Amino acid sequence: MARHLDLEEQEQLDDLKHFWKQWGNLITWFLIAVFGSFAAWNGWHYWQRTQAAQAAALYEEVERAVAAGDSARVEQAAKDIKDKYGRTAYAHQAGLLAAKVLADKGQADGARGALEWLADKASDQGYQAIARLRLAALLVDAKAYDDALKQLAVDFPAEFAPLAADRRGDVYNLQGKNNEAKAEYTKAWKGLDAESDYRSLVEVKLTALGVDVQSLKPAAAPAESAKS
DSSP states (O other), X not given: OHHHHHHHHHHHHHHHHXXXXXXHHHHHHHXXXXXXXXXXXXXXXXXXXXXXXXXXHHHHHHHHHHHHTXXXXXXXXXXXXHHHHTTSHHHHHHHHHHHHHHHHTTOHHHHHHHHHHHHHHOSSXXXXXXXXXXXXXXXXXXXXXXXXXXXXXXXXXXXXXXXXXXXXXXXXXXXXOHHHXXXXXXXXXXXXXXXXXXXXHHHHHHHHTTOOXXXXXXXXXXXXXXXX
16 A cells, blocks of 8 residues: 555656646746736835935925025926926926926026926826916917917817916917907806806906807706696
8 A cells, every 4th residue: 555655646746747847937937927026016116105205305495495585496406306206296396386486586488498398298287287378378478479379289188278278368369369369268268167266257358359258158948838
């Protein structure tokens, strides 16, 4: 009986060797791929956390520079975070903040540079849209109307489309193109919430151009006739 068991074990061992010879490399590489992917996943998330923490520290420097009213420090700190962590939300927020501070200080070129980078490079469409709207406003202030319209000619996310239409209306209005301005203001008015203050402002613009805003409102449904 003992010998029978030894032979059976030997057969099992031979089968295992044969199996491993045939499939061992594949199994090994599969396990390497699985554990490698797991390690890469952990490494990626660790890298993201590290990047976010370092970007947050630089963003705090931007905020401190803003509080101190030091536009040079603001510009440099925003550049540092853009160069090192340009894909993070902190870099995008820093760019918008720096652009506002620089514009308020009369440094239009610096403000435009920050907004142009955001409009072209921000990974989030919302930040891109905000940057284009603010950049268009700066270009309008500089009377660069055609350049402003170029910034507003792209497809905006749905929530920003009415704002872009209103801004285009402002540009056309300044150019004396009343029909185009009316069309854009009408788009903005229809896209904005009926209760928003912004819509009321667009109504004022339309009225100033001679548009009867009441005519833009959908006709009321006819009342049901009284039952006999």
